[in-house]
Amino acid sequence: MTQESVLEALKNVIYPGFTKDIVTFGFIKEVKIEANSVAVVVDITSSAVEVRDELVKSIDIELRKIGATDIKVAVNQPKAPRQASNSVSGKNIAPQIKNFVMVSSGKGGVGKSTTSVNIAIAMAMQGKKVGLLDADIYGPNIPRMMGVNEQKPEIMGNKVLPLKAYGVEVMSMGSLMESGQSLIWRGSMIMKAIEQFLRDILWSELDVLVIDMPPGTGDAQLTLAQSVPVTAGITVTTPQEVSLDDSRRSLDMFKKLHIPTAGVIENMSGFICPECNTESDIFGMGTSTVMAKEYDTTLLAQIPIEPAIRIGGDTGMPIVYHKADSITAKRYHECASKLIAFMDEVNESGGASNAQIQPTTPPGVSACSTPQPAPKKESAESCGTGCGCH
Numbered sequence: 001m002t003q004e005s006v007l008e009a010l011k012n013v014i015y016p017g018f019t020k021d022i023v024t025f026g027f028i029k030e031v032k033i034e035a036n037s038v039a040v041v042v043d044i045t046s047s048a049v050e051v052r053d054e055l056v057k058s059i060d061i062e063l064r065k066i067g068a069t070d071i072k073v074a075v076n077q078p079k080a081p082r083q084a085s086n087s088v089s090g091k092n093i094a095p096q097i098k099n100f101v102m103v104s105s106g107k108g109g110v111g112k113s114t115t116s117v118n119i120a121i122a123m124a125m126q127g128k129k130v131g132l133l134d135a136d137i138y139g140p141n142i143p144r145m146m147g148v149n150e151q152k153p154e155i156m157g158n159k160v161l162p163l164k165a166y167g168v169e170v171m172s173m174g175s176l177m178e179s180g181q182s183l184i185w186r187g188s189m190i191m192k193a194i195e196q197f198l199r200d201i202l203w204s205e206l207d208v209l210v211i212d213m214p215p216g217t218g219d220a221q222l223t224l225a226q227s228v229p230v231t232a233g234i235t236v237t238t239p240q241e242v243s244l245d246d247s248r249r250s251l252d253m254f255k256k257l258h259i260p261t262a263g264v265i266e267n268m269s270g271f272i273c274p275e276c277n278t279e280s281d282i283f284g285m286g287t288s289t290v291m292a293k294e295y296d297t298t299l300l301a302q303i304p305i306e307p308a309i310r311i312g313g314d315t316g317m318p319i320v321y322h323k324a325d326s327i328t329a330k331r332y333h334e335c336a337s338k339l340i341a342f343m344d345e346v347n348e349s350g351g352a353s354n355a356q357i358q359p360t361t362p363p364g365v366s367a368c369s370t371p372q373p374a375p376k377k378e379s380a381e382s383c384g385t386g387c388g389c390h
Helices: 003-010 049-065 112-125 187-199 219-227 241-256 288-294 307-315 327-348
Strands: 028-034 037-043 070-076 100-104 130-134 163-165 168-172 208-212 232-237 261-272 299-305
Touching (some): 100 219, 112 208, 261 327
Parallel strands (some): 130 168, 232 261
């Protein structure tokens, strides 16, 4: 036996839940051969015991096929998170989902959807049951990035089955529309669509649903926060000050909506040359750190510009899966691990709640139609409710 023959045999070991083998993923870290004895060291991203046991069994089977009789497999994996009850108060229209992550940005074009895709896949690779909801109604790019843009979801009764890719359940308005079709919707229609994406999609009992939000701080964000208890909010920004200015509004929104802030992801933070693999500062790096401290949160990750990210997004081959050994993929995995740890902390301290931001008027009733104290003096400027009707 040679190292080459061992690695060739291990290419038949598929990583549980995926279609890719552990050699291609870059999970084999060491191979030692002595006569018919083989020792293998494997580093994986999942903390699940069942994933480890399945890999050990499959490796043993494949190595015995090539003549190994004494096989030792060491699997290095992250520490399993502590289980905690997810006690929730307020409203939750998708109770089968344990955690909701709102991925937000103050402005468009900062890489929010790319971030959502790669973090969702990274958490799935780390053993979590993950869903990805593309709530960016006007610009639904997730289907292309996940490689499901040619697929249409199945209907089961009055519900819609989410699509599946890379171990992640996926739903997007882009999967329900014809390619190139525009949506000219008012805010109330956006709000209704987001509620239906949560209520009328047959999501599994997920550990986490990653929600790619439209840019800004408007109806969509408020509707989501009032519909489900959001466990973690993430703001995606680029290093330029013009982006940071808008990102501050996004972080302020998390505070006003009582959403626990997991942190900031600085995208396009440096450029990695595909030829020499060196990193250069072209837009500024680390400028988000000061902003994160202002809002008592942390910088979760600095994701560089890398041609493979763009190629992966355009071709439906996300970098975290197809270039698992790249610097960028490793940073996404680190970010996913930090996010999982943050959600565990939130749940251990009682869980997220949206009770404080529920509407105070009945559905379909405006603030102007509710009984109000008579104003002290007549005025043509306002009805006295602060609703801006005059």
